[in-house]
Amino acid sequence: MPDRLTSIVTKTGDAGTTSLGDGSRIAKNDARIEAIGQVDELNSFIGLLACEQLPDGIHSSLERIQHHLFDLGSELCVPGYTALAESHVTFLETEIEQFLVRLTPLKEFILPGGTRQAGLAHVCRSICRRAERSMVTLDQREPLGDIGRQYLNRLSDYFFVLARILNKEAGRQDIFWQKEKTS
Template structure:
């Protein structure tokens, strides 16, 4: 996919366009480029989460997710390309089920906080939801495969559960919303 970058600046985007993986040029303000930017930001936030002291299995999972997000970005960058498989979506579902089975059932809404790692997982979740919304918007204008939307939907759920699991691993419980606390 694409050429290796030997020179970082090309000046080809100075007029406000950028190249897609298929060679087409589009506005840097297009929904497709916004979608790519959201996925890139999500990957960066997950990278930030990976700077924390994490259990090995969570580190491996998040590293796999980062690689999947590059596949997802490649699929968005090359219209008509298919890189996100049902197997990748199923892997997230299996991880989600595995992590969730060790947590107490939710009875209240939780606040995004607790340990720093849990807060970063919640931040990644919100960026993931934004990326998903942008991709849905793109799909209303152009053809987009189902795989990337499904993957981002499952990933946001997984990041929510991961935040809870990281609080538990850090000796903290869920940070619960207190309805009307300051009324």
């Protein structure tokens, strides 16, 4: 495979623009770049979560998700390009269902936290929601396919359920929200 990134310091972005995968240049604060950045930030936090000691199978699942997010990033970087398919969304739905059979149904809202690993999963969930909102904003300006948004929507659900699994595996209870009583 030839070197893909032969020069990291290009100085081509010094004026506040960046190149897309199709060679066009856009402002670094464009909605498309914002969405790319949110997906990249999510992928970085998933990498941080993957540094933790996790139950069997979670590391491979997270790595697969990271690859999917690179695919999503390529879609965002090359307008009109499609890399994700319904099978990517189905993968997440299957993972979620496998987690849910191991958990008791929730009757209350839960607070992010419990174990460090669960807390990191909640951070991934909230960044994922932000990335999804960025894609909705971009879609309102430049129509995108539905799969990327659906993927991020399921992925935030995945991280919510994963956080619960991580707490359960560590013997920690979910932290239930309690409405503060006012006098």
